[in-house]
Amino acid sequence: MTVLGLIFANSENPLGELTNKRTKSAVPFGGRYRQIDFTLSNFSNSGIRRIGIISRSNYQSLMAHIGSGEEWDLELQEGGLEFISPYSMGNYGVSGNVEALNFALDYLKYGGNEDYIIMAGANVLCNINLAKVLQAHIASGKDITIVTKSGLADGVKKQELAVKLDEDGQVIDMAVDYPAPADYAISTGIYVVSKDILRHRVQEAAARSLYNFHRDIVLRLYQAGQMTVNAYQFGGVALYNTSVAEYFQNSMAILDKDVRHDLFTGNHPIFTKVRDRVPSYYGENCEIDNCTVADGCFLEGKVRHSVLFRQVSVAEGAEVEDCVIMNDTVVGENCYLKNVILDKNVTVRPGTKLIGTPSCPIVIKRGDTV
Amino acid sequence: MYFQKKRCIAMLLAGGQGSRLKVLTENTAKPAVPFGGKYRIIDFPLSNCVNSGIDTVGILTQYQPLELNEYIGNGQPWGLNKTHCCAQVLPPYARSKKSEWYKGTANAIYQNIPFIERFDPEYVLILSGDHIYKMDYAAMINFHAASGADCTIAVRDVPLEEASRFGIMNTNPDGTIYEFEEKPKQPKSTNASMGIYVFNWKVLREFLMADEADPNSENDFGKNIIPNLLNSGHKLVAYTFEGYWKDVGTIDSLWEANMELLGKDPAFNIRGGPNSTIYARNNAMPSSYIDEEAKTVNCFVAEGSEVYGTVRHSILSTGCYVGKNAIVEDSVVMPGTVIESDAIVRHAILGENSKVCRGAVVGGAFGPNEKKKISVTSKGAVVEANAVLQPGDML
Numbered sequence: 001m002t003v004l005g006l007i008f009a010n011s012e013n014p015l016g017e018l019t020n021k022r023t024k025s026a027v028p029f030g031g032r033y034r035q036i037d038f039t040l041s042n043f044s045n046s047g048i049r050r051i052g053i054i055s056r057s058n059y060q061s062l063m064a065h066i067g068s069g070e071e072w073d074l075e076l077q078e079g080g081l082e083f084i085s086p087y088s089m090g091n092y093g094v095s096g097n098v099e100a101l102n103f104a105l106d107y108l109k110y111g112g113n114e115d116y117i118i119m120a121g122a123n124v125l126c127n128i129n130l131a132k133v134l135q136a137h138i139a140s141g142k143d144i145t146i147v148t149k150s151g152l153a154d155g156v157k158k159q160e161l162a163v164k165l166d167e168d169g170q171v172i173d174m175a176v177d178y179p180a181p182a183d184y185a186i187s188t189g190i191y192v193v194s195k196d197i198l199r200h201r202v203q204e205a206a207a208r209s210l211y212n213f214h215r216d217i218v219l220r221l222y223q224a225g226q227m228t229v230n231a232y233q234f235g236g237v238a239l240y241n242t243s244v245a246e247y248f249q250n251s252m253a254i255l256d257k258d259v260r261h262d263l264f265t266g267n268h269p270i271f272t273k274v275r276d277r278v279p280s281y282y283g284e285n286c287e288i289d290n291c292t293v294a295d296g297c298f299l300e301g302k303v304r305h306s307v308l309f310r311q312v313s314v315a316e317g318a319e320v321e322d323c324v325i326m327n328d329t330v331v332g333e334n335c336y337l338k339n340v341i342l343d344k345n346v347t348v349r350p351g352t353k354l355i356g357t358p359s360c361p362i363v364i365k366r367g368d369t370v
Numbered sequence: 371m372y373f374q375k376k377r378c379i380a381m382l383l384a385g386g387q388g389s390r391l392k393v394l395t396e397n398t399a400k401p402a403v404p405f406g407g408k409y410r411i412i413d414f415p416l417s418n419c420v421n422s423g424i425d426t427v428g429i430l431t432q433y434q435p436l437e438l439n440e441y442i443g444n445g446q447p448w449g450l451n452k453t454h455c456c457a458q459v460l461p462p463y464a465r466s467k468k469s470e471w472y473k474g475t476a477n478a479i480y481q482n483i484p485f486i487e488r489f490d491p492e493y494v495l496i497l498s499g500d501h502i503y504k505m506d507y508a509a510m511i512n513f514h515a516a517s518g519a520d521c522t523i524a525v526r527d528v529p530l531e532e533a534s535r536f537g538i539m540n541t542n543p544d545g546t547i548y549e550f551e552e553k554p555k556q557p558k559s560t561n562a563s564m565g566i567y568v569f570n571w572k573v574l575r576e577f578l579m580a581d582e583a584d585p586n587s588e589n590d591f592g593k594n595i596i597p598n599l600l601n602s603g604h605k606l607v608a609y610t611f612e613g614y615w616k617d618v619g620t621i622d623s624l625w626e627a628n629m630e631l632l633g634k635d636p637a638f639n640i641r642g643g644p645n646s647t648i649y650a651r652n653n654a655m656p657s658s659y660i661d662e663e664a665k666t667v668n669c670f671v672a673e674g675s676e677v678y679g680t681v682r683h684s685i686l687s688t689g690c691y692v693g694k695n696a697i698v699e700d701s702v703v704m705p706g707t708v709i710e711s712d713a714i715v716r717h718a719i720l721g722e723n724s725k726v727c728r729g730a731v732v733g734g735a736f737g738p739n740e741k742k743k744i745s746v747t748s749k750g751a752v753v754e755a756n757a758v759l760q761p762g763d764m765l
Contacts, residue, residue: 030656030657031656031657032656032657032673041654070446255659257659260656260659263656264656265656269653269654269655270654270656271654272654274447274652276447276647276648276649276650276652278406278407278408278640278641278648278670279406279407279408279670279671279672279673279685279686279687280658280670280671280672281641281669281670282666282667282668282669282670282671282681283634283667283668284634284667284668286666286667288660288664288666289660289661289662289663289664290660290661290662291659291660292656292657292658292659292660293657293658293659293660293671294657294658294673295408295657295672295673296641298641307657308657
């Protein structure tokens with residue numbers, strides 16, 4: 001069975017300053033990665049060899065990051081990666097997933113002879129074997145499979161798509177944009193569907209100016225009894241970055257051993273663009289507690305409960321607590337930082353104090369000096 | 371196939387056994403021995419080539435080439451996998467008339483004359499795969515071209531008392547070499563050869579052919595080719611290199627070179643310098659994790675490691691684990707090695723994927739003037755729980 005992967009690189013819920021100049025899937029995460037690395041690696045590790053990336057806007061840094069796809073073993077003679085951008089779709093802007101899919105139909109039609117499509121977003125971070133999901137989809141005999149995650153709905157946060165499952169895991173209710181209660185499983189944004197069904201349903205919806213994939217295709221057809229829905233209950237860690245506060249909280253979540261090992265350890269590595277940085281250097285007087293540290297850092301100060309990306313330097317006398325510090329950022333002497341997200345290439349002048357809160361961390365824009 | 375003419379190509383001698391590295395080179399060629407947390411020794415000459423604009427490198431392998439071949443692959447990590455840039459692994463091969471191993475360094479180049487000829491180079495740079503240094507070969511090649519010499523040999527000034535351990539180039543005031551002495555008992559000068567040569571290819575080719583025809587030759591650059599060039603009146607000049615350079619051919623020197631990376635102002639600054647990135651094959655490893663109870667003092671920690679204990683004045687390579695209350699001091703921990711809780715490792719080199727089980731003790735502490743005995747574990751070795759590996763012992 002051959003499978004085509006489709007990645008929606010843009011999504012609603014931008015991450016404030018972090019998505020000012022980059023598409024959400026290009027937002028750095030976890031010390032070494034961009035959000036899209038998880039989706040790309042899941043596809044690559046599952047043997048999917050042709051992948052379309054649907055990106056609407058601000059995709060320069062995404063394209064720079066992905067390049068030829070070499071790092072994900074996706075630089076191939078046949079297949080590989082293709083960007084499906086608004087320009088190549090013959091339009092200057094795309095308002096909904098269905099419209100984007102409709103424009104991508106040519107790619108689906110002429111590209112290859114895959115039987116199935118696996119669609120995924122780039123803002124739910126997990127390490128999942130999609131080959132197993134495909135097998136389960138085929139075995140279920142249903143029209144579409146939604147990969148779901150239980151235990152995350154709280155009755156407050158609006159979920160893009162939530163389903164209620166019976167004891168046998170069968171879908172008995174579905175809701176879209178709904179603050180689903182705790183007994184609902186929520187979508188991970190990963191869907192498996194046959195190419196024929198997808199093409200047919202997308203054309204049909206687009207012809208009626210229906211643009212929301214979840215509401216106008218999955219929910220509408222499910223309720224009308226025209227589409228059978230299978231749920232694949234994913235048991236691993238799934239981190240949803242739909243707001244800056246969630247991004248911050250999920251960044252800290254990888255300090256937990258179980259979360260970290262679930263995401264990164266094992267036979268399915270998460271690949272990312274290689275940067276030839278030296279190993280990180282820990283100075284004579286540094287104190288590093290409960291941190292993840294990428295390569296190339298130069299640490300002389302105190303850092304607690306934080307995520308340090310590549311080539312970060314923390315000078316002597318500086319104290320950093322509960323922070324996310326991205327590539328090439330410099331924290332000067334005697335600074336005090338708590339609950340701060342420092343984007344790439346930020347310079348924090350000696351003696352600066354910045355204090356945010358966990359639910360409202362201070363975000364310093366890429367390249368700024370504070 | 372179309373080959374671009376090259377001004378200079380490099381031939382990297384990577385076939386040596388490195389027997390003085392003992393258990394570390396039991397199953398690995400010396401150039402593939404890990405260094406500095408995420409590198410292998412061969413990354414240094416290879417990266418120097420790339421940083422010097424040399425984009426065609428022949429890598430001569432012979433001893434235990436499996437890991438080295440796998441590591442070099444198609445040369446992609448160094449950007450040497452393009453149409454006109456290559457890192458070509460050159461093992462000895464069977465021929466129609468006679469087949470043989472590389473008999474010596476000169477014979478290794480001789481057997482690969484057809485490879486070199488394809489690029490029709492003016493100059494050939496001969497390198498070895500067992501030194502740690504950053505050097506701009508382009509400056510040396512330009513120096514060679516300007517000098518009008520047939521061969522330029524890189525030298526460094528060594529203390530007189532150590533000179534008898536090296537191949538010494540005795541030079542005239544204008545830098546021309548009049549004599550080469552291998553490990554002289556009474557050295558006349560302190561210009562030690564670094565094993566880096568630039569030759570005019572036409573001249574080298576002629577001497578390689580003559581050397582091959584001489585049944586008494588050892589087919590070695592230092593013993594045969596250089597003396598023969600001198601004796602026949604060719605111009606050889608010395609090129610003085612002043613940066614850091616270290617032969618890591620012994621356990622002690624390999625340990626020392628790793629230790630010399632440490633400190634705020636290290637003897638060898640692996641981070642510093644424009645256009646001097648050392649490239650390496652990267653594995654997809656996550657960031658390292660440093661636990662609340664961990665202590666990391668004056669050390670390098672490469673990606674993918676987890677530290678729960680103490681690491682002081684040491685190199686912790688990619689994908690290592692240091693358990694709770696474990697202590698690692700003055701040591702080189704090679705990739706994938708596990709040091710369990712309560713274990714103590716001092717003055718040691720732990721080979722790749724080796725394991726020091728709970729409560730075991732490897733190596734010892736030494737006074738400032740005492741000779742340090744380095745304990746070594748081989749690749750995949752296991753020091754059992756509560757066992758002791760004495761200072762200087764190998765497993």
